[in-house]
Amino acid sequence: MQSYRQGQKVWGDAGMDAMWSASTIKVIGSGIDDPDFADKLSRLIGDHDVETTSTSMSESGKSTSVSMRQERILPADAIRALPKGTALAFATGMRAAMLDLRPWYLEPGAEELSAASDRASKAITHRALAKYTPHQDDYGTAA
Incomplete structure (x- = not known):
């Protein structure tokens, strides 16, 4: 398929969701232009902790504090901007x-x-044609 939505059109939302969740290996190339799907991929990739340092000044001096916040590893806009020749791979049980x-x-x-x-x-073409082409007998008539 060229897009997740293409699969939804063919198999419906439930069918495509079932096929997606049953797939143990998924490779997604560049060219994703569906913001909802890009966000779904971003959520699958996950978040990481980012250290934030803040400094404040007061009469008693300078105070520095460090806190942690969650940030997406690869936001949806970065997924939509993947360069050609790059892909994301999702395999069951692995990051x-x-x-x-x-x-x-x-x-x-x-x-x-x-x-x-x-x-x-x-x-493949030969087998497909053989399946849908009437067989002929020894006299050239359809069997």
């Missing part, structure tokens, strides 16, 4: 990870991978 994607077609063995992909695509 989210930011990935730098490598173009497979520039890697060693790319020709073999491309040829295997072509063979697999042709086989």
Whole structure:
């Protein structure tokens, strides 16, 4: 799918939510332009503690205090601005990870991978056509 909303359109809200929650590995690439989905991803990534220091002056002198506050690790606007070639990975039982994607077609063995992909695509097409094309008998008539 190109977007979460595309899945909602096909399977409905409940169906897409069920598929999302059942997926043990999710990879989300750049180009997220849905603020609700970006916020959902941001919440999944989580928060971290940020130390805040404040200083005040009084007649008795200078006072410094340190406090902790929660802040999103990756806010929704940062998710929406992910550069091309970057993805977020979510795997069950692990923290989210930011990935730098490598173009497979520039890697060693790319020709073999491309040829295997072509063979697999042709086989899938052949099986799909065979399933929906009437079989012919030895005389060329539909069976």
